Amino acid sequence: MAENDPNSEDFLQFLRRILGDAAEGLDLSALQGMEGLPMDPAMMQQMMHQMQQAMNGDPWETTLRQALHIANRDGLGIDAGSRTSIADAFALADLWVGEATTISELSSSPRALTRGEWVEQTLAVWKEVATPVSTSIADALMAALESRAPEEMRGVVAGAGKLMRGIGSSVFAMQFGQVLGNLSLEVVSGGDVGIPVLPAGTAAVIPQNLSAFGEGLEIPEDQISLYLAARELAYARLYRHARWLHLHVMTQITEFAKGVTVDVEALEDLAGRLDPNDPEELRAAIEGGALLPALSDVQREALERLENLIATIDGWVDVVTSHATSRLPDSVRIAEAARRRRAAGGPAEDALGALVGLQIRPRRLREAAAMWQAVTDAVGIEARDALWDYPDLMPDAADIDDPAALVGRLQARARGEQPQQDEMDEALERLLNGEDFGGPSEDENGGANEEGSGEKPV
Numbered sequence: 001m002a003e004n005d006p007n008s009e010d011f012l013q014f015l016r017r018i019l020g021d022a023a024e025g026l027d028l029s030a031l032q033g034m035e036g037l038p039m040d041p042a043m044m045q046q047m048m049h050q051m052q053q054a055m056n057g058d059p060w061e062t063t064l065r066q067a068l069h070i071a072n073r074d075g076l077g078i079d080a081g082s083r084t085s086i087a088d089a090f091a092l093a094d095l096w097v098g099e100a101t102t103i104s105e106l107s108s109s110p111r112a113l114t115r116g117e118w119v120e121q122t123l124a125v126w127k128e129v130a131t132p133v134s135t136s137i138a139d140a141l142m143a144a145l146e147s148r149a150p151e152e153m154r155g156v157v158a159g160a161g162k163l164m165r166g167i168g169s170s171v172f173a174m175q176f177g178q179v180l181g182n183l184s185l186e187v188v189s190g191g192d193v194g195i196p197v198l199p200a201g202t203a204a205v206i207p208q209n210l211s212a213f214g215e216g217l218e219i220p221e222d223q224i225s226l227y228l229a230a231r232e233l234a235y236a237r238l239y240r241h242a243r244w245l246h247l248h249v250m251t252q253i254t255e256f257a258k259g260v261t262v263d264v265e266a267l268e269d270l271a272g273r274l275d276p277n278d279p280e281e282l283r284a285a286i287e288g289g290a291l292l293p294a295l296s297d298v299q300r301e302a303l304e305r306l307e308n309l310i311a312t313i314d315g316w317v318d319v320v321t322s323h324a325t326s327r328l329p330d331s332v333r334i335a336e337a338a339r340r341r342r343a344a345g346g347p348a349e350d351a352l353g354a355l356v357g358l359q360i361r362p363r364r365l366r367e368a369a370a371m372w373q374a375v376t377d378a379v380g381i382e383a384r385d386a387l388w389d390y391p392d393l394m395p396d397a398a399d400i401d402d403p404a405a406l407v408g409r410l411q412a413r414a415r416g417e418q419p420q421q422d423e424m425d426e427a428l429e430r431l432l433n434g435e436d437f438g439g440p441s442e443d444e445n446g447g448a449n450e451e452g453s454g455e456k457p458v
Contacts, residue, residue: 066177191235201240315368
């Protein structure tokens with residue numbers, strides 16, 4: 001065997017590092033001392049059986065367990081006083097939001113969630129976001145294992161492809177569970193992460209995290225609760241009204257995520273230098289995005305579309321919330337704190353950016369909010385909110401760039417004027433009306449006259 005060829009001890013250490021907590025209870029000693037010698041098939045079969053048992057089940061159950069372990073570790077529930085306070089904040093905020101938008105109120109009551117409840121209710125959406133990356137990591141792990149396995153074991157590893165991909169999925173699930181659990185310690189509401197993680201029409205806040213949000217602001221917590229309740233209600237009302245919007249956002253995320261790949265060379269390099277005394281290195285590599293290569297051009301375009309969409313949604317929510325909370329003495333300061341929190345890379349970026357490569361920074365949020373404010377000032381609340389009635393009415397990136405053009409179209413529509421047609425529209429209309437496009441013309445007697453022929457029909 002050449003000096004740099006993989007051997008059984010390398011492979012053993014690689015498996016232990018990759019498996020992490022999942023390796024507990026596995027007898028990997030069967031791999032030791034086999035360098036240059038074929039492995040006893042019975043021993044290999046026994047080890048594979050143990051690993052299969054360890055990997056059985058849905059890896060997302062592992063994610064849930066990991067996340068709940070972190071979310072509930074402080075043992076903080078919601079006492080009766082906090083629930084009453086949150087209910088009162090939502091009741092008053094609902095009245096204020098009703099004055100700021102014509103979009104109807106929710107059919108279900110807003111609620112206070114514990115961190116653990118937030119994890120449980122949002123897991124389905126996170127699974128949808130992260131599954132493409134989980135699959136990519138599992139495939140990359142399979143490729144790395146095949147390349148690092150000793151020659152006498154490569155056939156066995158190749159034959160255990162389903163098992164090895166299960167290992168990759170389980171490793172990713174454990175890491176994602178830790179990130180999701182840490183995220184639950186920071187989020188303050190359902191709409192806090194920028195994407196719809198709660199069921200449509202659900203409004204919720206996490207009282208355990210409100211104090212951290214207001215830290216350093218020196219603003220009474222009841223004002224912060226009212227502001228966040230109003231913002232959450234505006235967000236939930238919008239998604240309940242525009243039921244297509246959830247699919248619209250998730251489609252853009254899927255377009256981005258399906259292009260995610262894992263750098264196999266980086267994974268192999270990591271496996272080759274893993275320190276047995278530093279079991280956190282693999283976890284840090286996955287959580288830090290070290291295994292995700294640079295974005296492709298297709299992903300950059302998908303990310304730009306998603307960022308514009310999120311900015312359009314959040315801009316409307318900001319304008320409605322600003323109007324609804326204008327009675328609060330410190331509403332402007334709270335709003336600015338919320339914007340800075342998002343712009344600096346809040347919990348959404350930590351979770352999505354590290355594990356999925358998706359970094360949502362609403363750089364266009366202020367511009368989108370300015371667009372919605374211009375529309376509100378020009379045509380009023382009802383006409384503004386009607387733009388969410390159908391997908392093709394919703395403003396796009398060009399409208400954020402040029403709000404005046406959008407306002408002009410809306411004002412013309414309010415006056416009953418037909419929108420100005422461009423050349424393509426005019427050509428299509430002539431075609432539908434059966435008009436000619438410069439072909440053979442007819443003279444006044446109805447005969448055809450080829451242009452420039454100089455001949456008249458008989």
